[in-house]
Amino acid sequence: MTEKEWLKYLKKYLIExxxxxKSKNExxxxxxxxxxxxxLFTTDALVEKIHFHFSYTSFxxxxxxxxxSNLSDIAAMGGEPKWALLTLGSPKPIDPSWINPFMKALTSTLKKFETHLVGGDTVKSPFFFVNLVLIGExxxxxxxxxxxPEEYIFVSRPLGESSAFLRLIQKKSLKDIPESVRQAHLRPExxxxxxxxxxxxxxxxxxxDISDGLLLDLWRICEESKVGAELWEDKIPVSNFATLEDALSGGEDxxxxxxxxxxxxxxxxxIAKKINRNLFKVGKIIKEKSLYLIKGTKKLKVKPKGFDHFKN
Amino acid sequence: MTEKEWLKYLKKYLIExxxxxKSKNExxxxxxxxxxxxxLFTTDALVEKIHFHFSYTSFxxxxxxxxxSNLSDIAAMGGEPKWALLTLGSPKPIDPSWINPFMKALTSTLKKFETHLVGGDTVKSPFFFVNLVLIGExxxxxxxxxxxPEEYIFVSRPLGESSAFLRLIQKKSLKDIPESVRQAHLRPExxxxxxxxxxxxxxxxxxxDISDGLLLDLWRICEESKVGAELWEDKIPVSNFATLEDALSGGEDxxxxxxxxxxxxxxxxxIAKKINRNLFKVGKIIKEKSLYLIKGTKKLKVKPKGFDHFKN
Known part of the structure; x- marks a missing residue:
């Protein structure tokens, strides 16, 4: 099954x-x-060699x-995160040298948003994985x-830098990658x-929240809302070091x-002034259930291409 | 770190x-x-080759x-389970041949107790693992x-059969293990x-709930309550096919x-009559912070030996 087929399959087991x-498509x-x-109730797992590599990711x-990644799911519903559970699967004995930085980073990131770890489970595992659950309100x-239709589409920050990191790390060592690009991928907010x-x-x-790319995540809104959208290419905020392709289809922004x-x-x-941020108006919702990219006077029909966790 | 050291370490990151x-020791x-x-908020993970083997465990x-394993944690606090999230980590493509029986068993076991799956996360993974989160009230x-002190200690069913399964499966094929022993380990309630x-x-x-053995789990109550306990050996309900050792220190009952x-x-x-069950009075809480096994007229001081997930 592709990710899309799986989500469709899963629906019959979810209740509303x-x-x-809401339990489906959210x-x-x-x-x-x-x-x-x-x-609000969400969970996200990260698995070694699938979602991250220790060659460039510190604990x-x-x-x-x-x-x-979990807080962002709460943010995407307009929620206030409150409590978290951690599952830790580890092949190596738990040791202060790696558990200290991991736990400090996890709990201090949660605390920034007044969220607290309240429990969890720890298991031996042939590979490293971590799973967090968040409850919000x-x-x-x-x-x-x-x-x-006629509503405007906004994104909250320049896009593509996290995806650019994954391209750059193929060719360069970590220290040669610009600081902002490293931060975008390794220390996202x-x-x-x-x-x-x-x-x-x-x-x-x-x-x-844009976790699988602007086009794909926008299309998810369109499908649920039974509408389409046009994106204005020259208004899309492409990060430094990122390409338009990164901004349109890159993940983990x-x-x-x-x-x-x-x-x-x-x-x-x-609101933008109050929280001291730029917000970017990048397009408009339309009636026709399609996705368009407007390039000057050209109007291009585009596919909602993005990151498929099962295919990639 | 041993499991005990880890739980102690973890405490400084948990809030109360x-x-x-309660977030600690519960x-x-x-x-x-x-x-x-x-x-009530709990999570439990099962990892291939650590917690189960597909050689004897069906999906x-x-x-x-x-x-x-998750429902039992809610039961242990006197709770009513309500909603669940599933994380599924799989090395193989999701396919009806295995996902159907797994999802059916999971959701029908939950539904027996009016509990519903409301979401989750699915990830590629080098090994198979499943993680469930339960919210109860x-x-x-x-x-x-x-x-x-002076209160009586009860257990809710005969003990040791699940642990006996793990001994028997070393020597016998699945079909040669008595039905009740298979059920105790593979289809617990x-x-x-x-x-x-x-x-x-x-x-x-x-x-x-007794997940790591009577002695160890009883000792957890004693530690939290700042008391000790005596167990009456001849009153401990040892399952058919189980040994006293299984009943005292075996896991997953x-x-x-x-x-x-x-x-x-x-x-x-x-209550026992109402739910049509036998409950077993197996000992007494005492003031002295020690664990004793009473064997006729002999009184044996015992160690809270049980299953340590990091050691075994």
């Missing part, structure tokens, strides 16, 4: 009812606790990345399905603050991708 | 405060949502076992720390019903081990 608002499961209180980096979960503001002020009509109504653009500007 | 009632993390509502067995979490009753009626003063005040013994009998 009056209590479980960044987190959404559970309604009371009228204004939703529990500190791994801790940051594990926390961020929100009054207003932002789903993928709310985008409507989740957009918790922005996600919370967008949820509180009910500005984003749909949202996702952990930027937020969201849609906003025209009448809310002013309010969005205020 | 007015909201997180079967689940306990989070207080409101005066009478506690969230259906694996699904049952993954669900049970309870009005009255039963912790390990409440045991007091969690004590959700009993745990819930003990919590509702506030009968158990402390509780744990998933029986409940709990303590009850003398004045509550009558009420406990009623």
């Amino acid at each position: 009812n009056s209590c479980v608002i 960044d987190c499961a959404v559970i309604k606790l009371s009228k204004n209180k939703y529990l 500190f980096d791994l801790g940051v990345k594990l926390a961020t 929100t009054k207003n979960p932002i789903l993928r399905k709310g985008a409507q 989740p957009e918790i603050l922005l996600g919370k503001e967008l949820s509180k002020q009910k500005l984003a009509t749909s949202m996702i 952990y930027a937020l991708l969201f849609t906003v109504k025209e009448r809310d653009l002013k309010k969005l500007e205020k | 405060n007015s909201c997180v009632i 079967d689940c993390a306990v989070i207080k949502l409101s005066k009478n509502k506690y969230l 259906f067995d694996l699904g049952v076992k993954l669900a049970t 309870t009005k009255n979490p039963i912790l390990r720390k409440g045991a007091q 969690p004590e959700i019903l009993l745990g819930k009753e003990l919590s509702k009626q506030k009968l158990a003063t402390s509780m744990i 998933y029986a409940l081990l709990f303590t009850v005040k003398e004045r509550d013994l009558k009420k406990l009998e009623k």
Whole structure:
């Protein structure tokens, strides 16, 4: 099965009812606790040689990345992360030399967002893997399905640098890769603050985090919302050292991708000022269920190409 | 580090405060949502060649076992399991021939206890591993720390059969092992019903599930409660095909081990009748912080020997 086929298959085992608002096609499961209180529930695993290599990833980096990949899923629903469980699978005996930097990075990244580790499980394993679970809360979960034609598409930061790292590390040693590119891939930051503001002020009509590439993640919003989109090539913020291809189809940017109504653009500007960030308007939602790239006067139909964890 | 050293180390990274009632030395993390509502939060992973071998474990067995090992942690706190997340790490492409029996076993075991899968993560991995997370709820979490001298110690079923399986499978083929022994190890059942009753009626003063052996798990209660215990050898329910050694130090029985005040013994009998089960009174809590095995008139001081996941 491809990743897409698997997600389709999985659906028949997932429940959605009056209590479980969302379990399918979302960044987190959404559970309604009371009228204004939703529990967000997500998990993300990182496996040695599949998601990272110790040749360029330190244990500190791994801790940051594990926390961020999970925090980013909470951010993508406009949630506040609260509690975490860690599963650690290790082939080598647990030793301060590597467990200290890992645990420090993990817990300090969580604490930045007032999130606390509350337990977990540790197992022997023939290879190294780490799995984090996060519980978050929100009054207003932002789903993928709310985008409507004529709304604007925003991304929260320049794209492609994390993907550029994976290209560069094939040819260069770690120290020869520019600092910003290393940081983007090895020490990414989740957009918790922005996600919370967008949820509180009910500005984003749909949202996702870019973990598998702009085109693919935008298409996920389109599919859930039953719409299409056009992207304006010259407005896409391509990171230094990244190519347009990196920005369109590279993974692990952990930027937020969201849609906003025209009448809310002013309010969005205020949020950007408040959190001292640039937000990038990169396109528009359209009725036709297709994806277009606008290049000056040219309009190119594009495929939602991105990272397939089972294929790559 | 041994498992004990690791758990001690881990503590400094875990938080306990007015909201997180318990994160250390418990079967689940306990989070207080409101005066009478506690969230239970637990995770358990199973790794190929460490926790199971496909030579004798079917994918259906694996699904049952993954669900049970997690459900049992919720049972041990007197909780009601509610929602689950699955992480699946697989070296082979996902294929109906193995994913069907696995998912069916997992979700049907969960559903027996009105628990639903709401999401998860799937990753490529050099080895097969599965990780489940469970959220449960309870009005009255039963912790390990409440045991007091003179209270009676109970176990909820005959012990040692799961451990006996691991001895027998070294010498015999699967089909030559008695059905009950196979079931005990490959299709264990969690004590959700009993745990819930003990919590509702506030009968158990402390509780744990026996996953690493009676002696070791009893000692965990003793340590948390700052007491000791004596076990009556002739009262310990040793399973058919199991040895006393299996019953005392074998793992993965998933029986409940709990303590009850003398004045509550009558009420406990009623519960046993209500759920149509035998409960076994196997000893007594004592003041002295030691573990004794009473053998007729002999009183033997014993060590809390059991299964250490890092050593074995």
